[in-house]
Amino acid sequence: MTMPGKTLGIIVGAGDLPIAIARAAKGEGRDVFLLGLEGVTDPKMIEPFPHAFTGLGEFGKAIKHLREAQCSEITFAGKVARVEFSKLKLDAKGALALPRILAAAIKGDDALLRALLAMFEREGLKVVGSAEVARDLLAPSGALGKLKPGADDEADIKYGLRVAQAMGALDIGQAAVVCRGLVLAVEAAEGTDAMLTRVASLPETLRGTPMQRKGVMVKTVKPHQERRVDLPVVAARTVELVAAAGLSGLAIQAGGVLVVDRQKMAEAADRLGVFVHGFRPESQS
């Protein structure tokens, strides 16, 4: 239900995803407007696009910028670390919205997110998901590079999926590393990159090495994920960390995980000798 010709507003958190989305949307012929967040967004990243900046508490200013840029739809992309509400610089609309936001924040991250989306929608802006505006970013089924998982890897993928889904159901994280039936690491607030980095520092008796790869990283979508924001993301950098951790490869939920640059990711996988496998959960359980 996108409206071509109307500008897409992108609220830009940290990381490469917002720019990948901006490029993908432009590739589909849409105008984009990027709204950077002070202290969060890297100014250099959004400079090549029409853009503006607001503070995290300046809700009124954000709405004003988005309207001036003729945005009818907006999307949230990239990470924002947990906000310290007591330190927010609020404008009038921000101050009005704060009690509702705080009440939601107490109920958990998912409730906070829903309250934020509702705030924008009450202002007449439709919130759409990254996947809706940049469908090409969704992980496809099957191999992304040349390599495929072997039988041992398939078993690890199956177990890793069970673990990652259990984590997701408890709202903990979306990724796990399994090596020959042993769970080497589970992602929580530290994020996927830090999780992979620590696998590389585990004793070699527990894990594979670049000379003798074994084990997989599985990344999936939470069962009740708010799909308008917060889809899990992988990129070429993820492949590099998977390779450095001695793993055989990386399994991602097809249609549920966003791939920032598919071509670059496939090249990295082939160069480093690891697989990138898009799986459908129903065919794994």
Place this chain on the structure above:
Amino acid sequence: MTMPGKTLGIIVGAGDLPIAIARAAKGEGRDVFLLGLEGVTDPKMIEPFPHAFTGLGEFGKAIKHLREAQCSEITFAGKVARVEFSKLKLDAKGALALPRILAAAIKGDDALLRALLAMFEREGLKVVGSAEVARDLLAPSGALGKLKPGADDEADIKYGLRVAQAMGALDIGQAAVVCRGLVLAVEAAEGTDAMLTRVASLPETLRGTPMQRKGVMVKTVKPHQERRVDLPVVAARTVELVAAAGLSGLAIQAGGVLVVDRQKMAEAADRLGVFVHGFRPESQS
């Protein structure tokens, strides 16, 4: 059902726990004999006690030492990293036992452990749990030091327990860190100390600090834990890492987690301003 006067054999893995058990058993008037594992046990730690060494594949030699030392009961204590079976130096009894052990290892860590215990029991040695021979090491209910959890901490303990139990049911780990409802970290193969160290490196917006502590580490027992080995352990070092991570304190399952040196741990907690709280799971859920 311990037999005073008969020697207790302790198979010594890495860490402080085996020595704490040896001291506690001696304190209860038992003779002890420590069997070190080459490449695993620190020789200096077991020197003060009657002891011997064997390789990991020298099952025959192990049995011989334990019999000569008049051991009727044995206990396993301390960690042994996953063994590379292909590199084991085997004696005759070790070679005979290996196929059964390998078959069990394929089924998972718990099956491997049960097969190991059965091997020793077939030789007439009764395997007992750390908690049976050193009951004083089990965490008590309530505060170990002077501080107690506040209302926010109680909520984090409750959620952390749910998370840790879910992890345990999947045989992943036994500890989790929760801060105001957000899961900061979950333990897998890296162990509790490494998990706490990474919490200290998370952004300060997500966690507490030594100036303004918040969040808890919860450590529990797996639902189907083989209680003759492998009970989770905490020590004064754990309290130091909890404090460095900016957490309010540490909650451990009373009667299920082993405390290596209660006095030292309580002193560390009071000195650093964190709580150590022994909880009963039934009163938390």
